[in-house]
Amino acid sequence: MRTLTGIQPSGTLHIGNYFGAMRPAIDAQSRGDCFYFIADYHSMTSLFDPAQRRTNTLGVALDWLAAGLDPKRCVFWRQSDVPEVAELMWLLGTLTPMALLERAHSYKDKLAKGIAPNFGLFAYPVLMAADILLYDTNVVPVGRDQKQHVEMTRDMAIKFNLAYGETFVVPESEIRDEIAVVPGLDGQKMSKSYGNTIDIFGEEKATRKKIMGIVMDSRTPAEPKPDADRNIAIQLLKLVAPAEVATDYENRLRAGGLGYGDLKKALFEHYWNYFAAARARRAELAANMDYVHQVLRDGAQRARVVADGVLARARTASGLR
Numbered sequence: 001m002r003t004l005t006g007i008q009p010s011g012t013l014h015i016g017n018y019f020g021a022m023r024p025a026i027d028a029q030s031r032g033d034c035f036y037f038i039a040d041y042h043s044m045t046s047l048f049d050p051a052q053r054r055t056n057t058l059g060v061a062l063d064w065l066a067a068g069l070d071p072k073r074c075v076f077w078r079q080s081d082v083p084e085v086a087e088l089m090w091l092l093g094t095l096t097p098m099a100l101l102e103r104a105h106s107y108k109d110k111l112a113k114g115i116a117p118n119f120g121l122f123a124y125p126v127l128m129a130a131d132i133l134l135y136d137t138n139v140v141p142v143g144r145d146q147k148q149h150v151e152m153t154r155d156m157a158i159k160f161n162l163a164y165g166e167t168f169v170v171p172e173s174e175i176r177d178e179i180a181v182v183p184g185l186d187g188q189k190m191s192k193s194y195g196n197t198i199d200i201f202g203e204e205k206a207t208r209k210k211i212m213g214i215v216m217d218s219r220t221p222a223e224p225k226p227d228a229d230r231n232i233a234i235q236l237l238k239l240v241a242p243a244e245v246a247t248d249y250e251n252r253l254r255a256g257g258l259g260y261g262d263l264k265k266a267l268f269e270h271y272w273n274y275f276a277a278a279r280a281r282r283a284e285l286a287a288n289m290d291y292v293h294q295v296l297r298d299g300a301q302r303a304r305v306v307a308d309g310v311l312a313r314a315r316t317a318s319g320l321r
């Protein structure tokens with residue numbers, strides 16, 4: 001069973017990304033065949049700064065390797081290192097009705113925001129389908145916002161198979177609904193678009209300041225707080241502290257006697273320790289970029305072996321060969 005997912009090189013990652021997407025992907029490495037790639041072609045639909053793209057791509061590679069992605073247990077590559085995906089996008093595009101793409105939520109959302117659409121943005125789901133179908137993928141773990149794209153991929157695979165004969169594996173999406181939404185500093189969903197994030201690899205002083213600045217209510221420390229489980233710091237503490245420690249803080253907050261300052265201080269300390277090993281690993285990797293480039297090159301080579309086989313099938317089936 002092959003699991004595949006694309007990672008947007010979208011800059012600094014936050015702990016919502018970590019617990020919502022990275023941790024499950026890293027855990028999945030022990031459960032079978034994992035293909036993970038950095039979607040640098042996709043980033044071209046909305047990012048037009050080459051230096052930024054380079055920095056983000058390598059930054060994301062560092063983040064994932066530091067967080068526990070193990071190139072021995074998964075195939076990890078940069079999308080544009082296997083440009084065959086662009087050819088498959090063409091093959092799929094010729095069978096994709098305009099109307100299907102016009103219905104894509106993510107496309108419509110961007111239009112509604114006033115973004116001037118380019119062809120790439122419109123064709124984004126076709127490239128995503130090519131990513132998935134090029135590697136005989138069975139399962140695609142994605143956030144809810146990407147579910148429709150995987151459904152479109154299924155449509156394209158079925159249509160191609162009907163038109164040209166059995167060629168592609170029809171994939172399933174795996175929506176991670178069971179994973180709780182990580183709250184941001186203001187209590188809304190943590191998201192880079194809300195500016196309420198705690199970065200995974202944030203700088204110490206700045207992150208302490210952010211955490212100490214979480215706004216709470218004006219109840220005195222002595223007052224009991226029956227709603228302790230809804231406190232943002234408690235919710236975040238549950239992610240980064242051992243269960244019994246987080247429960248102890250929650251109980252003390254509920255009973256009264258624990259001040260918000262002390263709670264936030266504890267949150268910072270546990271957050272800092274939780275990511276200490278990954279932080280050290282990231283620094284080590286950053287000082288050894290040759291290794292990181294090598295990992296991506298090896299990954300591309302392994303990915304290409306699969307891609308070449310599937311593309312040859314599609315070319316033969318469609319009469320290109």
Ligand code: ADP
Pocket residue numbers: 008010016017018019020021142143144180181182183184189190191192193
């Ligand atoms: P952002 O909202 O910061 O732009 P993305 O949309 O790029 O984040 O999300 C990347 C991945 O991280 C997705 O799989 C998404 O489900 C997950 N993710 C993002 N924010 C959270 C959060 N607050 N809680 C849980 N998972 C999240």
Ligand code: TRP
Pocket residue numbers: 004005006007008039042127128131132140141142146
């Ligand atoms: N569109 C996905 C996102 O924004 C990233 C992505 C690109 C992807 N290609 C993919 C995800 C293929 C899964 C499979 O998160």
